[in-house]
Amino acid sequence: xxxxxxxxxxxxxxxxxxxxxxxKTSQNVLYSSNxxxxxxxxQQKPGQPPKLLIYWASTRESGVPDRFSGSGxxxxxxxxxxxxxxxxxxxxxxxxxxxxxxxxxxxxxxxIK
Amino acid sequence: xxxxxxxxxxxVHPGTSLRLSCAATGFTFSNYAMTWxxxxxxxxxxxxSSITDSGSNTYYADSVKGRFTISRDNSxxxxxxxxxxxxxxxxxxxxxxKYIIAGTPPDYWGxxxxxxxxx
Numbered sequence: 001x002x003x004x005x006x007x008x009x010x011x012x013x014x015x016x017x018x019x020x021x022x023x024k025t026s027q028n029v030l031y032s033s034n035x036x037x038x039x040x041x042x043q044q045k046p047g048q049p050p051k052l053l054i055y056w057a058s059t060r061e062s063g064v065p066d067r068f069s070g071s072g073x074x075x076x077x078x079x080x081x082x083x084x085x086x087x088x089x090x091x092x093x094x095x096x097x098x099x100x101x102x103x104x105x106x107x108x109x110x111x112i113k
Numbered sequence: 114x115x116x117x118x119x120x121x122x123x124x125v126h127p128g129t130s131l132r133l134s135c136a137a138t139g140f141t142f143s144n145y146a147m148t149w150x151x152x153x154x155x156x157x158x159x160x161x162s163s164i165t166d167s168g169s170n171t172y173y174a175d176s177v178k179g180r181f182t183i184s185r186d187n188s189x190x191x192x193x194x195x196x197x198x199x200x201x202x203x204x205x206x207x208x209x210x211k212y213i214i215a216g217t218p219p220d221y222w223g224x225x226x227x228x229x230x231x232x
Contacts, residue, residue: 031216040218042158049208049222050150050158061220093158097218100172102148102160 002027002096006105012113019081021108023072023094030074031098038098041070041079044107045090053092054079086112115139117209117223124229129199133226135192135209142190143167146212148219149183149194151205151228161207162194165215177203199230 003026013019029038037057042050052061054070057077067082081088089112094105121133135147148163162183163172171183182195192209206227210219 038216049210049224051222052218052220055218055220095158095218097212097216099215100160100163101174102150102163104158104160107157 001101002029002098002103004094004096004103004105006092006094006108008108009106010109010111012111013081013084014113015086016083017113019084019088019110021079021092021094021110023077023079023105025075025077025096025103027098028074029096029098037073037077038096039070039072039077040095040097041068042093042095043088043090044093050093081110084110084112115211115221117211117221119207119209119223119226122207122226122228124231125199126232127200127230130195130197131199131228133194133196133207133209133228135194135223137190137192137211140211142185143187144213146214147183147185147192148210148212149192149207150210150219150222151203151207152225153202153205156205159205164192196228199228201230204228204230 005024007022039057041054044050058070069080091107096103116138118136149161164183168185180198184193206225208222208225210222212219
């Protein structure tokens, strides 16, 4: 089974500054037949369900602000918030959907410094 | 507007059963695979089970295999999770979510229903 590990567990960033979250999978999630990385990113605010931000490692979901971007391939991935806004305070999860069992990272809590 | 509304949660004793439901509106339910993901209080997300659009294939996490059963009724646009032999470690918010096909992530989640297993 794939294990997904995020770093850091939490970070505090000043408004307008960049936030970077890393995600590492224990196995390659790049599917060679279609060259897609089966890796997504979710945002979860307190008391709310997760919201899909990024899929295929770098494709932004419809309606997601362009300050959110995803990158990486294979086993190493990054979510970047280019200019942190107050409404971005949340826990962020990366998610491997390469095959069952699905796996989620442990989450990264983003706060305002 | 897409809506997923979970129900059926509550406080139950260890060893008992509970059936969760998820009512779907705003999209063609029978065209989507569905999944249950849970979140223990203050913890991260844990995948529980998934079912294909037709219901012909089901998948389970090892932690619930043999105790939980996922099912769906496309005529009622509803998803279910039958949970038997409940344990304290099953205590969590249970979310239902939809995804288009295998190999895609859930793109919309319900608000969740809380299951508490305690004596």
